[in-house]
Amino acid sequence: MTKPRLAIIPGDPSGIGPELMARLLNSDGVRDAAEILLIGDGHLWRQGAEQADLPVDPVGIGEGDVPGFEGLCHLDMETIAPTEVKRAEVTVESGRSALRTLDKALDLAMVGHVDGVLFGPFNKAALTAAGLNAEDEHRYMARYLGFDGYHSEINVLDELMTTRVTSHIGLKDVADNISGDGVRRAVTLAHDTLVQSGKTRPHVAVAALNPHAGDNGKFGREEIDILEPVVAEFQDRQMHVTGPWPSDTVFLKAKVGEVDAVVTMYHDQGQIAIKLMGFDRGVTVAGGLPIPVTTPAHGTAFDIAGQGVANPGATRAAFDLLVRLAKTHLAQRHASTE
Structure with a gap:
C-alpha cells in the first residue's frame, strides 16, 4: 500500500515541540512509515536538532514540489524571527507561529497533498494572545476547515x-x-x-x-x-x-x-x-474532523524546554496512531475516486 503523506509542525517554538520532533525523526521506523513534510521556519527545526543533539536533515522543497514530495522534506516558512523565540515564555509571537504553521498544514490536507497532520504541543495562552478566537484548537481547526459536523x-x-x-x-x-x-x-x-x-x-x-x-x-x-x-x-x-x-x-x-x-x-x-x-x-486526536490530526496529550513543558531531556514517548505514539488513521483516510479517498 502507498505510504501516507504526513505534515508535521513543531508546535509552540518556546516549548519542547521542536526537540520532540527531532527525537521522533530519529526514532526507528519513523521515516519508513510515511512520507513526511516538515512545515515551518528552518531555524526552529535546527533548534530542535540542537536541543536533542540529533540530526534533522530534510530536503528543502518549494510550494510547487509539495504535491509529489517523497521521503523527508521541508517546506520553509517565515513565521517567527530567531530573536523572537523566547524559551519557556508565553508570547504572542510563538502563538502566531504555531497558528500559521497549523493553517498551512490544514491547507495542504484540504487539497489532498497530505493525509494527516501531527503537531507539537501548543500553549493555549499563546494561541489566544495570537488570535485563536475559539474555545480550543479543535474548534479552531473545525472552523478553519469549514466543518460543521460533530467533532x-x-x-x-x-x-x-x-x-x-x-x-x-x-x-x-x-x-x-x-x-x-x-x-x-x-x-x-x-x-x-x-x-x-x-x-x-x-x-x-x-x-x-x-x-x-x-x-x-x-x-x-x-x-x-x-x-x-x-x-x-x-x-x-x-x-x-x-x-x-x-x-x-x-x-x-x-x-x-x-x-x-x-x-x-x-x-x-x-x-x-x-x-x-x-x-x-x-x-490527543481531533476526533470527527474530515482529516486525521494527532498530537501528544501533554503540554509545552516550559520547565524543561531547551534542556535536551524531553521524553518523546507520547509524540511517537501520536505519530504511530496518525499513520494508521491516515492509511484508512487515504484508502477511503482513493475508493471515492474510483
Missing part, C-alpha cells in the same frame, strides 16, 4: 480511547447537559475512530454518571432514563456497546484490555484515569 477531542493511551459527552464546562452543569443525543454522538465517535484505526468490532463501554451507576435510581436517574436506552439502541444494531458501568470500575476493565473505548460523562472522569495509567504515552 470532539479523543484521548488515547496505547490501544484505549476515551471520548466524553460534556467537556469544558463546570461540574455543576454536567448533569443538565447529559442527553441521549450527546451520548450517541460520543459513542459513535469512539466507534468510528477505532474502526478507522484498524479495529474491526470495537468494544465501547459507557461510563455511568452517578455513584454505583445510580444504584437503581437511588443516586440519580440519568442511567435509567438516558444511558441505558442509548446503550440498548446500539446493541440492537449489533454494535458491541455496553454499560452504563460505574466509573470507578470501568477503567479497571479498560486497563486489562476488556474494552477498546470508554465514553465518559465529563472531562475529569476520563482524564484522571487515563493520565494515571500512562501520562507519558497519551495522545
Whole structure:
C-alpha cells in the first residue's frame, strides 16, 4: 500500500515541540512509515536538532514540489524571527507561529497533498494572545476547515480511547447537559475512530454518571432514563456497546484490555484515569474532523524546554496512531475516486 503523506509542525517554538520532533525523526521506523513534510521556519527545526543533539536533515522543497514530495522534506516558512523565540515564555509571537504553521498544514490536507497532520504541543495562552478566537484548537481547526459536523477531542493511551459527552464546562452543569443525543454522538465517535484505526468490532463501554451507576435510581436517574436506552439502541444494531458501568470500575476493565473505548460523562472522569495509567504515552486526536490530526496529550513543558531531556514517548505514539488513521483516510479517498 502507498505510504501516507504526513505534515508535521513543531508546535509552540518556546516549548519542547521542536526537540520532540527531532527525537521522533530519529526514532526507528519513523521515516519508513510515511512520507513526511516538515512545515515551518528552518531555524526552529535546527533548534530542535540542537536541543536533542540529533540530526534533522530534510530536503528543502518549494510550494510547487509539495504535491509529489517523497521521503523527508521541508517546506520553509517565515513565521517567527530567531530573536523572537523566547524559551519557556508565553508570547504572542510563538502563538502566531504555531497558528500559521497549523493553517498551512490544514491547507495542504484540504487539497489532498497530505493525509494527516501531527503537531507539537501548543500553549493555549499563546494561541489566544495570537488570535485563536475559539474555545480550543479543535474548534479552531473545525472552523478553519469549514466543518460543521460533530467533532470532539479523543484521548488515547496505547490501544484505549476515551471520548466524553460534556467537556469544558463546570461540574455543576454536567448533569443538565447529559442527553441521549450527546451520548450517541460520543459513542459513535469512539466507534468510528477505532474502526478507522484498524479495529474491526470495537468494544465501547459507557461510563455511568452517578455513584454505583445510580444504584437503581437511588443516586440519580440519568442511567435509567438516558444511558441505558442509548446503550440498548446500539446493541440492537449489533454494535458491541455496553454499560452504563460505574466509573470507578470501568477503567479497571479498560486497563486489562476488556474494552477498546470508554465514553465518559465529563472531562475529569476520563482524564484522571487515563493520565494515571500512562501520562507519558497519551495522545490527543481531533476526533470527527474530515482529516486525521494527532498530537501528544501533554503540554509545552516550559520547565524543561531547551534542556535536551524531553521524553518523546507520547509524540511517537501520536505519530504511530496518525499513520494508521491516515492509511484508512487515504484508502477511503482513493475508493471515492474510483
